[in-house]
Amino acid sequence: MTDDRxxxxxxxxxxxxxxxxxxxESGLFAASKKGIGTGYDKAWLRDNFYECLAFEVVGDIDTVxxxxxxxxxxxxxxxxxxxxxxxAKPEYTHQYIHPRYNPQTFEEYWEEWGNKQNDSIGCxxxxxxxxxxxxxxxxxxxxxxxxxxxKLVWYLSTLQYWNDPDSGMWEENQELHASSVxxxxxxxxxxxxxxxxEVPDELLEKGxxxxxxxxxxxxxxxxVDLALLSLIWPYNILTSEETAEILNNIEYxxxxxxxxxxxxxxxxxxxxxDGWSEEAEWTFxxxxxxxxxxxxxxxxxxxxxxxxxKAAVAAxxxxxxxxxxxxxxxDNTPLGWSESLFIVALYEVNKKNLASTV
Numbered sequence: 001m002t003d004d005r006x007x008x009x010x011x012x013x014x015x016x017x018x019x020x021x022x023x024x025e026s027g028l029f030a031a032s033k034k035g036i037g038t039g040y041d042k043a044w045l046r047d048n049f050y051e052c053l054a055f056e057v058v059g060d061i062d063t064v065x066x067x068x069x070x071x072x073x074x075x076x077x078x079x080x081x082x083x084x085x086x087x088a089k090p091e092y093t094h095q096y097i098h099p100r101y102n103p104q105t106f107e108e109y110w111e112e113w114g115n116k117q118n119d120s121i122g123c124x125x126x127x128x129x130x131x132x133x134x135x136x137x138x139x140x141x142x143x144x145x146x147x148x149x150x151k152l153v154w155y156l157s158t159l160q161y162w163n164d165p166d167s168g169m170w171e172e173n174q175e176l177h178a179s180s181v182x183x184x185x186x187x188x189x190x191x192x193x194x195x196x197x198e199v200p201d202e203l204l205e206k207g208x209x210x211x212x213x214x215x216x217x218x219x220x221x222x223x224v225d226l227a228l229l230s231l232i233w234p235y236n237i238l239t240s241e242e243t244a245e246i247l248n249n250i251e252y253x254x255x256x257x258x259x260x261x262x263x264x265x266x267x268x269x270x271x272x273x274d275g276w277s278e279e280a281e282w283t284f285x286x287x288x289x290x291x292x293x294x295x296x297x298x299x300x301x302x303x304x305x306x307x308x309x310k311a312a313v314a315a316x317x318x319x320x321x322x323x324x325x326x327x328x329x330x331d332n333t334p335l336g337w338s339e340s341l342f343i344v345a346l347y348e349v350n351k352k353n354l355a356s357t358v
Contacts, residue, residue, distance in 0.1 A: 114171030129190025260285025
């Protein structure tokens with residue numbers, strides 16, 4: 001039977017199906033396909049946040065709720081660890097809330113993986129608060145849930161997130177990252193909208209002050225970084241001037257044919273044997289830019305980036321990255337995060353047409 005639906009609707013459904021294949025019965029998503037040898041069959045808090053954005057945009061809130069129920073269950077399972085971190089600022093990395101879990105047992109993975117990632121807590125708080133502000137009870141079902149969410153607020157307070165170096169979105173060297181400070185700030189701002197959750201204004205002001213002291217840089221070592229796009233969307237915590245400057249920096253310094261490099265000098269999957277100059281090109285950067293330009297009202301640039309994102313899709317799905325200046329992509333294909341942002345970009349750029357077909 002011929003599928004007469006518009007191509008963008010077919011693509012959305014195709015990639016939703018791929019993304020659904022990464023979800024475990026628990027509700028958590030693997031970062032990439034199950035059983036993959038790279039270790040990406042595990043569940044990251046951050047990846048689950050981004051993977052759920054696709055289901056949210058198409059209106060599948062049940063899938064989103066299932067994932068966040070699992071995330072809250074993770075926090076409850078490890079609540080004594082959170083209590084300890086609240087009582088005194090953690091001294092060692094393993095004392096921080098872990099960003100990565102077994103998607104079936106909810107146990108932590110103990111090997112070192114840049115496990116100090118404050119933004120992973122910020123993004124979870126951000127989305128719980130966002131969903132709760134739109135419809136009370138979407139995620140928080142009872143006082144146990146509320147108690148755990150409140151503890152996440154106190155946890156960020158004890159950390160002094162505004163001046164606490166972490167490994168950031170890319171799980172690498174510990175620095176004070178604008179993207180991590182911004183994620184925590186956005187999370188706390190969002191949590192303030194949850195009934196019964198206390199977020200002192202001082203926590204917000206300290207975050208705003210710290211963020212402005214770093215911007216437009218990502219950190220002391222990184223002038224421009226793909227992670228800064230998160231401050232524009234989904235967090236929406238920048239001024240129009242800051243947004244314009246960051247977009248200009250990323251497009252000028254980091255944009256490539258098959259994606260966006262994370263930052264200059266990135267050694268992860270760097271094609272050069274010396275680890276320089278041939279940084280890997282991350283596909284979700286293209287979808288991310290398409291979404292942002294659609295939000296900014298620039299339909300032409302949004303469409304341009306969506307077409308680039310389409311061209312970066314492989315037979316198995318959307319890859320994590322392409323090797324520099326090549327058509328070869330790595331084994332983390334499909335990458336759940338890439339799939340999700342591609343779906344969101346497809347939806348947002350075509351939503352007027354989608355609405356007319358309903």
